[in-house]
Every structure is written in structure tokens, then in C-alpha cells.
Amino acid sequence: MKSNYLSRLANNVSPSPTLAVDAKAKALKAAGEDVCGFGAGEPDFDTPDFIKDACASALAEGKTKYAPAAGIPDLRKALADRYHQDGILPEANPAQVVISPGGKYSCYLAILATCGPGDEVIIPAPFWVSYPEMVKLAGAQPKIILAGDDQGFKVTAAQIEDALTPATKLIILNSPSNPTGCLYEKSEMEEIVELACKRDLLVMSDEIYEYLLYDGTTHYRPGSFSAEAADRVITVSGFSKTFSMTGWRLGILVANPEIAKAVASLQSQTTSNATTFSQYGALAAVQNWTSAMEAVNEMLIHFDRRRLMLLNGLNAIDGVSCLRSQGAFYLFPKIADLAMSSENFSNQLLEDKKVAVVSGHAFGADGYIRLSYATSDEIIEKGLSRLNAFCQEIS
Numbered sequence: 346m347k348s349n350y351l352s353r354l355a356n357n358v359s360p361s362p363t364l365a366v367d368a369k370a371k372a373l374k375a376a377g378e379d380v381c382g383f384g385a386g387e388p389d390f391d392t393p394d395f396i397k398d399a400c401a402s403a404l405a406e407g408k409t410k411y412a413p414a415a416g417i418p419d420l421r422k423a424l425a426d427r428y429h430q431d432g433i434l435p436e437a438n439p440a441q442v443v444i445s446p447g448g449k450y451s452c453y454l455a456i457l458a459t460c461g462p463g464d465e466v467i468i469p470a471p472f473w474v475s476y477p478e479m480v481k482l483a484g485a486q487p488k489i490i491l492a493g494d495d496q497g498f499k500v501t502a503a504q505i506e507d508a509l510t511p512a513t514k515l516i517i518l519n520s521p522s523n524p525t526g527c528l529y530e531k532s533e534m535e536e537i538v539e540l541a542c543k544r545d546l547l548v549m550s551d552e553i554y555e556y557l558l559y560d561g562t563t564h565y566r567p568g569s570f571s572a573e574a575a576d577r578v579i580t581v582s583g584f585s586k587t588f589s590m591t592g593w594r595l596g597i598l599v600a601n602p603e604i605a606k607a608v609a610s611l612q613s614q615t616t617s618n619a620t621t622f623s624q625y626g627a628l629a630a631v632q633n634w635t636s637a638m639e640a641v642n643e644m645l646i647h648f649d650r651r652r653l654m655l656l657n658g659l660n661a662i663d664g665v666s667c668l669r670s671q672g673a674f675y676l677f678p679k680i681a682d683l684a685m686s687s688e689n690f691s692n693q694l695l696e697d698k699k700v701a702v703v704s705g706h707a708f709g710a711d712g713y714i715r716l717s718y719a720t721s722d723e724i725i726e727k728g729l730s731r732l733n734a735f736c737q738e739i740s
């Protein structure tokens with residue numbers, strides 16, 4: 346037997362805890378258990394028919410070959426037009442748009458293209474589980490700044506400024522946020538972008554939940570604030586969450602020409618293009634924006650109802666308190682008053698009551714748990730009643 350099969354890198358990377366909880370819940374379900382799953386960050390709707398039809402036609406037409414590594418030209422062009430309208434591309438230049446196999450890979454390439462050994466990356470916590478691991482995979486150092494519910498889970502420019510060192514290269518922003526659902530105000534974003542410009546930093550703005558908004562709120566794109574912001578901000582998004590296309594694996598990255606070119610080269614040497622016929626489905630969504638947004642608005646009606654149902658139910662449980670989120674499909678209640686670590690809480694909850702949630706610990710915030718309400722009203726009702734019983738038992 347060889348003594349060291351794995352590289353140092355492979356030895357140090359941990360598996361995605363969100364995917365792990367989801368896999369565990371699915372395995373329990375498959376074994377016949379009555380599980381209430383709040384684990385996965387995955388919309389429970391089907392992809393809109395007109396998008397599936399466009400993909401099926403592409404398959405029938407033989408769009409089954411390699412495509413240019415950075416994406417099919419029509420999709421890059423359609424997205425460049427869209428992002429030009431939205432103000433993050435000064436000109437509708439398709440060379441600044443890269444389509445990747447999933448937003449997760451877009452994030453990773455944004456980090457890999459800009460950060461390496463000796464660089465520090467500011468990550469506001471609670472954070473999406475994969476950011477710190479991606480930074481470490483790039484050989485750079487994550488620098489975590491915590492924002493609790495007392496500050497609406499949003500870091501301030503002053504907090505970031507305090508954490509800067511000469512090695513800081515990149516700030517990661519994610520609004521609406523996974524796991525908290527919080528949304529930055531325009532002025533809060535502006536202060537952070539101004540700081541990035543003043544201190545010669547880059548920003549990666551992960552906007553994958555950009556269209557999942559509630560309470561009449563607006564999402565602001567940091568890359569649209571000024572010409573300098575457009576140059577310094579790498580915007581990441583994707584089709585997974587907006588159009589319920591998680592399995593299609595399509596991410597979007599928009600950056601200045603130098604970064605976009607480097608990202609395209611990295612992709613051409615690692616994955617090549619995102620699946621060709623998937624991209625034709627996405628193209629139908631972007632080219633038929635009115636129909637696409639109608640489909641999203643239909644999903645939002647259900648998400649919003651579930652959000653409020655879950656929010657009210659959580660706040661009615663003794664020992665649990667939850668901020669009203671304004672985006673995505675997550676709630677991030679505080680359970681710290683129940684005097685149990687969030688990891689033990691979520692493990693025991695799954696074991697005793699068959700309710701799957703993700704521990705706040707995975708998002709860099711112990712004392713909280715994450716619940717995804719991308720699930721049915723029935724599951725929410727049943728899950729809340731089990732959660733209530735569990736909290737009573739442990740308090």
C-alpha cells in the first residue's frame with residue numbers, strides 16, 4: 346500500500362456540507378424514512394417548458410459537439426446585451442462574458458484567475474460554504490469577517506477596512522445572501538465598492554439570487570456604480586436558481602476583458618465548454634426575457650408564501666428567533682439560546698425528528714441554522730411542528 350495517495354490540496358479540502366446534508370436526507374428518504382428536508386438550496390419547481398423545449402430542439406438538431414470554451418457565441422452576445430442594459434458592461438462586449446459549467450465553477454475561476462499564494466480574500470460571514478474552500482484551493486488565504494443578526498448579517502465597509510492588509514486582493518460579496526437571505530442596500534454596497542477602488546482591490550459579486558426578491562426590494566449590482574467599479578467588480582450569476590435549472594450546470598461570469606480572457610483560458614484547460622445543448626435552453630430564457638420573468642414571478646409567489654409561513658412559524662418557537670429575509674430562499678434563525686452547538690443541533694434534529702437543516706457552523710456562524718424553503722407548504726408545516734417539539738425537548 347502506498348503511504349500518501351493524496352496531494353496536500355486534496356487532503357485539506359472538505360466536501361460541501363450543503364450537498365452532504367442533502368445527500369443524507371435523500372438517502373434517509375430512499376430508505377423509507379419520512380424526512381422533512383430543508384437542506385438543499387435547490388428550487389423544487391421544474392424548469393419552464395419553453396426552456397426545456399429549446400434544449401430538446403438543440404439536441405434534435407445535433408447541437409451535441411464541443412462549443413467554444415467560453416460559451417456559445419449567441420448566448421454570450423445575448424447576455425452581454427442584458428448586462429450592458431443593467432449597467433455592468435460599459436459596452437455590450439461578449440468577450441467579457443464567460444459561460445461555465447455552473448455558477449460554482451464561475452466563482453472558483455474568478456478566484457483562481459485573480460488570487461494565489463500570498464493573497465488574502467475578505468469573506469463576510471455568514472458565507473456560502475464553498476468560498477473559503479475555493480480560496481484555499483487557489484492557494485490564497487481566506488479572511489473571515491462576521492456580521493451577526495444584530496447587524497442584519499451585513500458587514501460594513503468599516504469592518505472590511507479594519508481587516509485589510511497589504512496582502513488583501515479580493516472582497517467577496519453575495520447579495521441576496523446564501524445562507525441569510527439578506528440584501529445589501531445601495532448605499533452599503535457603494536461604500537464597500539468605494540473602499541475597493543480606494544485601496545486597489547477587486548470585488549467578486551455573487552448575484553446568483555439576483556431575481557429572487559421579496560417585499561418590493563431592489564437588488565443593486567456593485568459593478569454598475571461607476572466605470573471604475575465596472576473594471577474592478579467580477580459579477581457571477583447563473584441559471585440554477587432563477588430558472589430552476591440546477592442540473593443544467595450553467596454559470597455566468599462578467600468581468601473586465603483581461604480577467605474574462607484569463608477565466609476563459611483556465612476553463613479551456615480544465616472543463617472546456619459548459620454542456621452545449623444546455624446553453625441553447627439558457628439562450629431561449631435570455632432571448633425571451635418577458636416569458637422568462639413571468640415564469641420566475643410565478644415561482645416567487647410560492648417562495649414568498651413559504652418564506653412568511655416559515656418565518657412566522659420559526660419566530661413562534663421558544664428559543665428561536667429569525668430575521669425577515671428579503672431574497673433567495675433561505676432563512677437563518679438563531680438557536681444560540683437553546684445552549685447547543687449548531688452542529689449538534691442539526692445532527693440531533695435529523696436523527697430524532699427526521700428534519701434536515703444545515704448547521705450555521707458550515708457558514709461560519711455557529712448559533713444559527715439554515716433552512717431552505719424551496720419545499721412544499723406541507724413539509725414546512727410538518728417540519729415546523731417537529732422543530733417545535735425538538736426545541737421543547739432540549740430546552
Ligand code: PMP
Nearest residue numbers: 447448449473523551553583585
Ligand atoms: N453561489 C451561491 C451563493 C450559491 O448558493 C450557489 C448554489 N449552489 C452557487 C453560487 C452555485 O450554483 P450553481 O453551481 O448551481 O450555479
Ligand code: GLU
Nearest residue numbers: 361363364384385386523
Ligand atoms: N448552493 C446550494 C446550497 O447552498 C446547493 C449546494 C451547494 O452547491 O453547495 O444549498
